[in-house]
Amino acid sequence: xxxxxxxxxxxxxxxxxxxxNDKTSxxxxxxxxxxxxxxxxxxADDAVILLEKKPFNQSQLQEILSSQTKLTVDLENDIYSTYxxxxxxxxxxxxxxxxxxxAEKHIRKYMKQKLTVVRETKEDYLNxxxxxxxxxxxxxxxxxxxxxxxxxxxxxxxxVLFEDDNKNTGFMLMPDMKWDRSDVKSLYVMALPHxxxxxxxxxxxxxxxxLLENIQTKGLEVIEKLFKIPAxxxxxxxxxxxxxxxxxxxxxxxxxxxxxxxxxxxxxxSDVIENLKLTGDYxxxxxxxxxxxxxxxxxxxxxxxxxxxx
Ligand code: G7M
Numbered sequence: 001x002x003x004x005x006x007x008x009x010x011x012x013x014x015x016x017x018x019x020x021n022d023k024t025s026x027x028x029x030x031x032x033x034x035x036x037x038x039x040x041x042x043x044a045d046d047a048v049i050l051l052e053k054k055p056f057n058q059s060q061l062q063e064i065l066s067s068q069t070k071l072t073v074d075l076e077n078d079i080y081s082t083y084x085x086x087x088x089x090x091x092x093x094x095x096x097x098x099x100x101x102x103a104e105k106h107i108r109k110y111m112k113q114k115l116t117v118v119r120e121t122k123e124d125y126l127n128x129x130x131x132x133x134x135x136x137x138x139x140x141x142x143x144x145x146x147x148x149x150x151x152x153x154x155x156x157x158x159x160v161l162f163e164d165d166n167k168n169t170g171f172m173l174m175p176d177m178k179w180d181r182s183d184v185k186s187l188y189v190m191a192l193p194h195x196x197x198x199x200x201x202x203x204x205x206x207x208x209x210x211l212l213e214n215i216q217t218k219g220l221e222v223i224e225k226l227f228k229i230p231a232x233x234x235x236x237x238x239x240x241x242x243x244x245x246x247x248x249x250x251x252x253x254x255x256x257x258x259x260x261x262x263x264x265x266x267x268x269x270s271d272v273i274e275n276l277k278l279t280g281d282y283x284x285x286x287x288x289x290x291x292x293x294x295x296x297x298x299x300x301x302x303x304x305x306x307x308x309x310x
Pocket of ligand 1: 156174178190239241242244245
């Protein structure tokens with residue numbers, strides 16, 4: 001919804017419905033919950049809650065290595081011992097992301113599921129993907145309100161890193177929701193163009209090169225100035241398919257090991273610019289290969305057209 005200021009002080013009133021995905025190696029868990037509605041106490045909204053243990057913050061180490069941290073013994077043998085440690089609450093923080101009210105699309109997105117590789121020709125895009133996206137956009141299933149809130153200075157206003165307000169080539173540089181900003185080695189920033197109607201890189205033509213070059217030059221200059229990270233330590237790319245169909249560029253620290261940076265999803269900004277310079281309608285004609293989760297609605301469309309079987 002358009003209320004950009006909703007914020008919570010605690011997790012009270014959250015009912016656990018189910019665990020969507022328990023990602024032990026990433027020390028994260030995604031759950032489906034229900035949260036008492038802000039509007040009426042009798043009703044509850046579906047919510048997706050993402051809980052993730054954070055990396056250690058070196059400036060807090062002395063606080064952890066102190067009498068404030070209680071230990072219980074798990075094993076003791078000669079010079080070796082292992083414990084479960086209970087550090088004080090202020091240094092045992094976890095990152096919590098709440099999507100509420102969550103649509104079925106969000107619940108499906110975070111559910112553990114099978115992945116399948118899909119090939120999308122130009123014709124598949126015109127016959128399957130585009131009609132599907134247009135239907136979803138018309139019924140507001142891909143809620144882009146959060147993007148418009150940023151572009152219209154209604155949300156995350158204190159987080160803006162840079163803005164170029166030109167209608168055609170301008171963009172806003174924002175910390176991504178995934179980055180808690182505590183450590184520049186895990187830098188994750190996104191560039192959001194002001195121009196509306198560009199759904200994904202499929203829509204890009206030679207006409208958009210000035211916008212893309214502007215992001216590449218100014219965006220990276222600002223990051224170097226603010227965070228002292230030079231362009232040659234950054235990974236700058238688009239997703240295809242994205243989750244949100246307002247064009248955006250992902251910028252992250254090269255040492256950050258992330259899902260979504262792999263060959264089946266990421267397209268480097270510099271390659272996109274280069275391809276458009278060589279062939280202005282490259283992305284309209286290209287066959288894309290990408291991975292979809294099997295309970296993604298777009299996957300269902302490809303399966304219905306018998307295009308997801310090989
Ligand atoms: O390319 P794709 O659509 O998959 O990526 C969307 C990106 O937008 C992800 O990296 C999200 O973490 C980020 N993101 C999503 N939302 C809803 C928000 C938001 O409300 N604020 C910010 N700053 N980033 C978001």
